[in-house]
C-alpha cells in the first residue's frame with residue numbers, strides 16, 4: 224500500500240515524529256497498563272530456564288540489542304552475549320544447550336542476521352526475533368517473533384523501528400526479571416509505570432526541535448564529531464554517530480566516555496565537537512570529568528542532559544540540550560529523539576538525500 228510523507232519534508236522526519244504513537248502501540252502489545260505488569264504474551268524463550276542469551280543483529284538493530292543486554296543483565300540477572308551478525312555467523316561460537324538466541328531486524332531480511340539465525344537453529348536453541356515485517360524470512364524461520372508495531376519504515380536510516388525495538392527489550396527485561404525472580408512485583412510495577420511514561424516523554428523531547436536545529440546548522444560545518452556516553456547512553460552514542468554519518472556524511476564516532484583517555488582524546492581540538500549524552504544519574508559525575516578533559520583541550524561540547532545535569536555540569540560556555548526528567552530505566556528510548564533530530568537537521572542543512580543516502584540500502588540482503 225501507499226505510504227506518503229504527509230506534511231513532512233522527508234520520511235525520516237515523519238517517522239521521527241510518529242514515535243510517540245508507534246511506541247505506544249508496541250508497548251500495548253507487551254504491557255498490561257491497567258494492572259501495571261507485563262502481559263502474558265507468547266514467547267518461544269522461557270526466560271526462567273535459560274542461563275545465557277545470545278543476541279545478534281546489524282546496524283541500528285544491533286545497537287538496540289546492545290541496550291537490551293544492559294537491561295537483561297541489570298533487571299533479570301541474565302548474561303547476554305551480543306554480536307554483530309556478520310561476525311557472529313563466522314565466529315563458530317559454542318552455544319550452550321541452556322541458552323536461547325534473539326535476532327533483531329526491522330526488515331527481517333538482512334542476510335547476515337538470517338545466516339546467524341540459521342547457525343543457532345542448527346545448534347538447536349530456541350529462537351525469537353524482534354521484527355517489524357511480520358511475513359519476513361527472519362520471522363518465518365524463528366520459533367516465535369516479538370513484532371514491533373512501528374508501521375512501514377521508509378527512510379533508510381532507522382528511527383521508529385529502533386525505539387520500538389527498545390520498547391520490546393525493556394518489556395522483555397521486566398518479564399524475564401519476574402520469571403527469574405530477580406524483580407519483585409513492586410519493582411516490576413515501578414518499571415512498567417516508567418515505561419508507560421515513554422510516549423509522553425518522547426513527545427516532550429520532540430519540542431526541543433528548534434533548539435536542536437540551530438545546533439545542527441553549526442554541526443553541518445564540521446568534518447568530525449565524537450559522541451560520548453556511559454551505561455545505556457554508550458550504545459546511544461554509537462547510534463548518534465551512526466545516524467550522523469549515514470545521512471550527513473560527516474565522520475562520527477561513538478565511544479564509551481570512559482574510553483576517552485584510551486585514544487579519542489588525542490583528536491580533541493577546537494574543530495572537534497563532542498556530543499555528550501549524560502542524563503543526571505549515579506555516574507553523571509564520571510562523565511563530567513570526561514567533559515572537563517575535553518574542555519581543557521578546547522573541544523566544543525554539546526551536552527544532552529536534564530535540568531539537574533545542566534546545573535551540576537558547570538563547564539562554562541557549552542551548548543546544552545535540556546531534556547525532560549526521564550526515569551533512568553527508559554532513558555535510552557527518550558534520548559534517542561535528540562540524537563535522531565540532530566542527525567536529521569544536520570543532513571537537511573547540508574542538503575543531502577536524507578531518505579536515500581548515497582551508497583546505503585534500506586535492507587542489506589546480500590553479504
Ligand code: G6P
Nearest residue numbers: 281282283284328329330333381
Ligand atoms: C541497513 C539500514 C539500517 C539498519 C540495518 C539493519 O544498514 O540502513 O538502518 O539498521 O540495515 O537492518 P534490519 O532490517 O536488519 O534492521
